[in-house]
Amino acid sequence: MGVLNLGIDAGNYRAKVAGPYGVDSYRTAICDWFERNIEEDFGEDDMEFMYNGRKGFAGTLASYEDQFGGGAMYGDSKAHEDTVIRVLLAIYRYTQKYCPGFVRFNIVAGQPIVSHKPAEKKKLVDMLKNEHIITINRKECHFSIEQVGIAAEGSGAFWSAPKNGQVRIIDIGSGTVNAATIADNRHINTASDTFNYGVETTGGRDNIDGIARATIRSTTQLKWRKTDAVYVCGGITSDIIPLLAEHYTDVQPIIPQLNAHNGLQIHLPTFANAVGFYELARLTYG
Template sequence: MSGLILGIDAGNNGAKVAGPYGLDISKTAICGWFERDIEETFGDDDTEFEICGRKGFAGSIAEEEDEYGGGSMFGDTKAHDDTKVRVLLAANRYIKKYCPQVNTLKIVVGQPIATHKDSEKKKIEDMLLYGHEFVVNGERVSYFIEEVRVAIEGGGAFWSRPEIGLVRILDIGSGTVNAVTTKDKKIINNSSSTFNFGAETIRNKSDMSGMARGIIQNTTKLKWHKDDFVLVCGGIADRVAMHLKNHFTNIEVLSPQFQYQDGITVAHPVYANAIGFYNIAKGVYR
């Protein structure tokens, strides 16, 4: 089989992948390589890698062992080497899990709306396109990425459950919140933005009401109204949405519909972007 189509949402806290065989998720923390005296197992996503001369650990092990803390590069762009590592490892994990005979891919990945510029998208495309040979857990693998498209985070989530009319999307990530407005399936730029805070960057990570207040304050600057139809996605969508309901009267947690070879299922909102990216990929890579 060739030309496997995947939607990959390579976030700071987790890589979510949607493809024809199902869904997958893994932690995306990355740290430098070191010699281990005791080889503990922290999760099934523990990964030792060497990619383009960069050697390190990724997944649960990096989250625990990173001496500099966090194991993630936050910000409003994905045009950096961490994204390349995350996307390649996520694709490799999906292929090993579902379709080990595959070595050629066509993918759609994401970029926050604030930096969804041609120059930034080209950086991402250039670093992911074509041949990649690297080492994962001692095994040398090679893949050829035939095509790459860069979609808007949050806007991609819309395509996991598209709606006609005016729809506001709140895509709550670990490093950013993407606020996207669509009208009749078209993105309205002037009422969309990226807020430079997220679940892992706020001071008190358990203060969901505070995060909701921050989101509300920023959406009022975009002229969002209390009675607008709002969909919330991301790993903590349900926890934040319960506080957003104090302001937005017509709000729902986005439960994406996922169609794959075994049928149709309703997935967790953390998969909304990945499923939306996959749906976009199926349309552009026919």
């Protein structure tokens, strides 16, 4: 078989994957393996894995069984082994769901805007671009990741539904909020940033008011204007837009448009980065 292009948003709470057949998502909690007296399934994304001598559980199962809390590594960079495992699990799930048999991949993954720098990008590329052997649910998988692109989260989401002129993008994640400015299809560094707070690190959905206030305060420091066109993506998009609209007068969700084999697919804003990353992979790698 040929090489499969994928866009993978390996978030701290959920991974989102987009490719030519559709999208997929799973809970990205990871915890160390241990013998369980009672083996209970907590979700359809439960997985057991072994990679580079590391053995553990992933998915909803890990979010319940993790003995050390959280089941995720938060921070403003994704250049660590947890990201590699999340990406490989995402590839496994996508191919099992849509296209069994693919073992060669070109991918575009993401980094927060603040760590979208040459050294951090190279570190993540070097970790991902390789021949990987991972055992998932007692099945040994051989995956070859041949080309890797790293896009800025938030900015990459723009390519899921491109707009003319200048747009602002607020990408609300579990551990960070990315604020991106795109003008005539170009990322504007001086009006973009990553804020070190997110849904899971500031009290969850119960503190959505606080996240909205913090986001408004942080973006106005970037000199965003109240009348700017602001597009929002992430899992809490529908809940936070009314709160952001108390300041921004033109705020709306990003509606990702996936160029799939069976025609154009419309997806939820939570898939904006993944779809944008896939569009970049499709255009870059053919």
